[in-house]
Amino acid sequence: MNTRRISLIAVTSVLVAGLLVTACSCPPKEGSVYKIGFNSSATGPSASLGLPEARTAEMIQEQINEAGGVVGPDGVRHSVEIVIYDDESVADTAVSNVTRLILEDEVIVVVSTTASGSTIAHIPVCQENETPCISMASAKPITTDPESGREYEWMFKTPQTNGHAGEWQAAYLGAIGVSSVCILYTDDGYGKDCLANFKATAQAAGLQVVYEGAYAASDTEFSAQIAQVQASGCQAVEIGSTPPVASLAASAVRTAMPDMPITLGHGVCNQAYIETAGEAANGTVFPCGKVTVIDQLGDDDPQKPVLQQYIDDYTAFTGGEPISTFGGHAWDGVWMAIDALESLEDGLSLEEQRAGVRDYLENTIKDWPGISGVFTFSAADHNGLTKDSLLFVKVENGKWVAFPESEW
Numbered sequence: 126m127n128t129r130r131i132s133l134i135a136v137t138s139v140l141v142a143g144l145l146v147t148a149c150s151c152p153p154k155e156g157s158v159y160k161i162g163f164n165s166s167a168t169g170p171s172a173s174l175g176l177p178e179a180r181t182a183e184m185i186q187e188q189i190n191e192a193g194g195v196v197g198p199d200g201v202r203h204s205v206e207i208v209i210y211d212d213e214s215v216a217d218t219a220v221s222n223v224t225r226l227i228l229e230d231e232v233i234v235v236v237s238t239t240a241s242g243s244t245i246a247h248i249p250v251c252q253e254n255e256t257p258c259i260s261m262a263s264a265k266p267i268t269t270d271p272e273s274g275r276e277y278e279w280m281f282k283t284p285q286t287n288g289h290a291g292e293w294q295a296a297y298l299g300a301i302g303v304s305s306v307c308i309l310y311t312d313d314g315y316g317k318d319c320l321a322n323f324k325a326t327a328q329a330a331g332l333q334v335v336y337e338g339a340y341a342a343s344d345t346e347f348s349a350q351i352a353q354v355q356a357s358g359c360q361a362v363e364i365g366s367t368p369p370v371a372s373l374a375a376s377a378v379r380t381a382m383p384d385m386p387i388t389l390g391h392g393v394c395n396q397a398y399i400e401t402a403g404e405a406a407n408g409t410v411f412p413c414g415k416v417t418v419i420d421q422l423g424d425d426d427p428q429k430p431v432l433q434q435y436i437d438d439y440t441a442f443t444g445g446e447p448i449s450t451f452g453g454h455a456w457d458g459v460w461m462a463i464d465a466l467e468s469l470e471d472g473l474s475l476e477e478q479r480a481g482v483r484d485y486l487e488n489t490i491k492d493w494p495g496i497s498g499v500f501t502f503s504a505a506d507h508n509g510l511t512k513d514s515l516l517f518v519k520v521e522n523g524k525w526v527a528f529p530e531s532e533w
Contacts, residue, residue: 156201156471159194159478161462162208162226164237165261165455169214170342173368173397175239177439177452178261182207182236184442185459195463201471205463212238219243220250227254233466233478234259236458239451240367241267242314244282251279255476257483259461261454263287263392264318268507281486281507283457283497284450285414285514287318287365290390291326292512293412294363297388299330300533303360307336309350309374310365319365319390327363335359342370347377354378354385361385367392372401379405386410391515395449399523410528412515414450414497421527427494435496453496461490461500 163182166175186207189195194204208230212219219238226232227250234257238244241264248267251258260267260282268280298306308323310316316339324334336357338350354362362385364374371393378387387409389398394413399406415422419432435456436448465485469478490502490509498514519528 153196153200153202154471156197156203159203159205159466159469160208160230160232161205161459161466162210162223162230162232162235162237163455163459164210164212164219164222164226164235166214166219166239166243167211169212170369171214171239171367173395174392174449174451175211175214177395177446177449178239178455179209179211180443180446181439181452181455182209182459184438185456185463187442188438189463195467197467197469197471199470203466203471205466207459208232212243214240214243216240216243216246220247223247223250223258227251227256231475232256233475234462234482236261236455236462238262240313240315241318245314248277248280252277255279255483256479257281257462257465257486259283259458259486261451261458262315263290263390264314265322265508266318276505276507279483281461281502283454283461283495283500283508285391285412285497285510285512286508287315287322287390288326289510289512289515290319290412291322293515293517294323294388294390295326295330295332296530297410297517297533298327298332298361298386300530301361301386303332303386305333305335305357305359306361306363307338307354307357307359308334308363308365309338309340309347309354309378311342311367311370312339313342315367315392316365319363319392323363323365323390340370340374342366344370345373347374350374351377351381355381362387364389365392366390368395368397369401372398372406375402375409376405391450394518394525395451396447397449399520406520407522408520410517410519413518413525414453414514415516416448416450416453416496417525418516418518418527427492427499428496431494432496450497457495457497457500460495461486461493464490 165178167179210222241262263284389411465482500509
């Protein structure tokens, strides 16, 4: 357990930098400002995901200011500035924002963005400018080059992959006796990645995907897809979308086929999914991060202290806004960046700082308990999570409840 990082995130606790100050009769030398770039979809269709991310970044900025910044291994103190932009749920804007953060704001590391398609769009910017970028989106191609199968040198990400989610979904459907499945998905980066990963895991588990129906993230009517689902004779429906369209699709399926089992991906692990879907959300099942069901975790879970601290801090900072896994993706990315900045010696060039952060992430993030899981990065894995970083949950009476395999 990284107790030093937990102490950093608590405003009332003592920052390690403060300990260093008290150990010396003179204050540490002041170094240059360390800049972290941050871009999320705080407005637009993905705002239910991106706004908690932006507020989490704002919260951490306040905490790090109150703590006095960070102190490097050479004893030099650096203030930390998080430069926050909103891409308005538009991929082109995400690319422009990340380009501006790297070239104009001259940040050392970027945490971006909310949507898979937007992150994939700005991969070339991060790669060509040799700047470490930590994504808050789930698609595997964010970190892994689909052609070579190797990890992009400068790309990392904090959410679990849709492959991890697919393992849970396929296991559940097999356990309840389903043999044929339909998948409805958004025609975007996230939805297409859900489709690819769910098909792979379903087929490996002996399930047949008999219909694939795409729709736009802005769609509100699904009669054509529902007709095809009914004609296919499938025994369950998988929905690969994020709110609000995930909620609308689930409602359409539930209205037409009240008894149809519905599974979704971890892109719906926020209160917006439940609120928009209403009664249709009840009975739907999906994998989620542990922050959604922390009260059902054992005290020996290595994530539990971090999860509880995040819940307490975020609730206080926002005046009681509900917790979601998406804000947690931002928490992981920003604190990984801060940990990496603390490893830098003073006096390095911007290029050396960026390379140092990249190397720290790849080589030093090991058994790192965060909100999304316990991370172990390596040259072969810039996500560092497994299926076990997710738990299976069910919506009952408008609330998430743990839904372990023993209850399937």
